[in-house]
Amino acid sequence: MSVAAHDGIAVFTLRLADDCLVLSHRLAQWSSRAPTLEEDVALTNIALDLLGQGRSLYALAAGLDGSGRSEDEYAYGRDERQFLNCQLVEQENGDFAQTVARQLLYSTFQQHLWSALEASRDETLAAIAAKALTEVRYHVDHATRWTLRLGDGTVESHERMQAALERLWPYTAELFEDDDVVANGGVEPRLLRAAWEADIDAVLTEATLQRPEPAWAPSGGRRGIHTESFGYMLAEMQHLHRCHPGATW
């Protein structure tokens, strides 16, 4: 099935919006549970940045797909199969190492993606990218510093960080998949892979961690196929909104 350029960019935008919303939600689940008070503040900061990016992208998507939907219709009115985020961002928080690993892998990807999108032919998307880039640089820096501390900290933290990378690495394959949507709408993620790998390798080497061997490569998020825990996340997130159809908050 071929995707027209206009539809392509709408779907592409929605994928990024869903990535932002879902990762923001996962990070927000740390509130009052982080290892230090400073970290509670930092994780919420990242969650707020991502939520802001997601809201801008939903507004853009509503214009591009011609539906005129509100941000809340996208967030609260769709079912699991209609969400187009990658599976990496929906992975549960796990321990702090797993949260750091997820952030390093995704934020580094997002940094390269936003850089490329600054040159997007859609001016709104380019403007969103430019603003988001300043935020994502901080997210990468934060995740990098924690990867170094955990990788090169204690024996326990090193083992936990390595285990987190092993667990999440397979989900990174999906980030770089190309299909008709990206071919016709956005940046081709395949082209970002080499730069992403170079950045990740540099951090892992300094952190005395090993890059995991590619094993299996789960996929499907971009087509609405998600992991089982995602349904529970949406059920909790959407419950109240859906109990009061038509209400404003």
Next chain:
Amino acid sequence: MAASLSTEGLQQEFDRLVADDQRIEPRDWMPDDYRKTLVRQIAQHAHSEIIGMQPEGNWITRAPSLRRKAILMAKVQDEAGHGLYLYCAAETLGVDRGELIDLLHSGRQKYSSIFNYPTLTWADVGAIGWLVDGAAITNQIPLCRCSYGPYARAMVRVCKEESFHQRQGYELLYALTHGTDAQRAMAQDAVNRWWWPSLMMFGPPDTESTHTAQSMAWRIKRFSNDELRQRFVDMTVPQAEVLGVTLPDPVLRWNEDRRHYDFGECDWDELRRVVSGEGPCNRQRMEHHIAAHDEGAWVREAAAAYAAKHAAVDAAA
């Protein structure tokens, strides 16, 4: 020259500064009991901010719109920030945060009892903003003039953010009371449950308050519990009218002679029970905080080990 002054001379200088409404700073001499009182009060205040993240944080993952979700996340984050500056203010008195957290966990320091009530519906988030933050501001505005400098300065910033939270809570409830029947009922139910606990936030009646007289003499505290409670009621009743909710007190009415609202008596037995650990959520709040602290221990150890390793490398270079 201060070192050569006798304790009596130091005490006189301290008394003079307090009487002149000047600020006591961390390096100034201060009586031991003044220091202890401040550590107790500032630590309790810091702990309240941190434990207070739980009842509202309880609704972050269920906030019914993205706008409300962003506001709530930012608010709970502000509370963590307030906890941070208050722990820093306490540290200027020669204690450290780790020690204070241990005292909280062992039950030797307390936090505000209000956070031992559960947040059962979304409207509770609004009721906390409007009533609990409103009561907190009433308590804290006079603390901006507290005799201890670092605490007074922390309070200036905290009060600005709290008044923003109070308006957000009010606006959240306003949307509910101007919404569907179910939303209006949700708002009224939350106000019914949070009204009396909010009045109890000012502490026991003046006749039973153990710390008030000395704290007023030291100008840590400026008004009594009952004065502040009255001020809060006077401020809040007209707001309830605009909101379109009733307050659950049959004797609440304007008294033209006193130029204040008359209101009923709080259930002081309930306050005593909640303070002594028998509130609906005391156990969960403490278990949650201890679990997060314990689960984070390996992360803090890793950060310390990394810092030590790299300090050694930097020193050798």
